[in-house]
Amino acid sequence: MVAQGFTVDLTKPLVFQVGHLGEDYEEWVHQPIATKEGPRFFQSDFWEFLTLTVWWAVPVIWLPVVVWCISKSVSMGCSLPEIVPVVAMGIFIWTFIEYFLHRFVFHIKTKSYWGNTLHYLIHGCHHKHPMDHLRLVFPPTATAILCIPFWNIAKAISTTSTAPALFGGGMLGYVMYDVTHYYLHHAQPTRPVTKNLKKYHLNHHFRIQDKGFGITSSLWDIVFGTVPTTKAPKKQQ
Numbered sequence: 001m002v003a004q005g006f007t008v009d010l011t012k013p014l015v016f017q018v019g020h021l022g023e024d025y026e027e028w029v030h031q032p033i034a035t036k037e038g039p040r041f042f043q044s045d046f047w048e049f050l051t052l053t054v055w056w057a058v059p060v061i062w063l064p065v066v067v068w069c070i071s072k073s074v075s076m077g078c079s080l081p082e083i084v085p086v087v088a089m090g091i092f093i094w095t096f097i098e099y100f101l102h103r104f105v106f107h108i109k110t111k112s113y114w115g116n117t118l119h120y121l122i123h124g125c126h127h128k129h130p131m132d133h134l135r136l137v138f139p140p141t142a143t144a145i146l147c148i149p150f151w152n153i154a155k156a157i158s159t160t161s162t163a164p165a166l167f168g169g170g171m172l173g174y175v176m177y178d179v180t181h182y183y184l185h186h187a188q189p190t191r192p193v194t195k196n197l198k199k200y201h202l203n204h205h206f207r208i209q210d211k212g213f214g215i216t217s218s219l220w221d222i223v224f225g226t227v228p229t230t231k232a233p234k235k236q237q
Contacts (some may be wrong), residue, residue, distance in 0.1 A: 018120045022111055032206060052134040080189050090171075093169075097175075212226065
């Protein structure tokens, strides 16, 4: 794996190597290595530990937050008929955030040393090692940091009493997204809906990586014209 005279050594911690690839990083990171066990990121055991997350940590940590947020709105006087559409709206808003982050943040093109390094940490590693089962869902620390601006958005677009429920709905959408994402990579779905979702997402990883940004659905890909197209085979003369 040589780029601009630099060789990435997959037997050594990768994070501080990938920046040296320069403008060739984009090509390198989109040549996936489909093994369940991922590479080492850092020499330090502490920093390495922070990059590893089991999938079930997502519902265990964040579903109680969802319940607390919804109960907070209830305690502030919101009735069930008021809560349900607000939570549903939070889930819907998350689907857009999911698409926006994936397309415009996770797939930003970089070529500088620190740009490549940061991109590899937040998403490039997932494209290079898409079956790495311990680096597939968001680490809790990263999610907690992202909660700060999302909570402020929820407060800005809703009332004081409905803001917690709206935020809780968004968090529920996030939990559904991350669990679905893990499922699509590591399960063998039998139902048509989930089989199609898996095919759609793996197509993004292994065939057309600049299209198909939706994970839980293709809704926003349809809206913004990023549904991958399959070329029909040429007819033989």
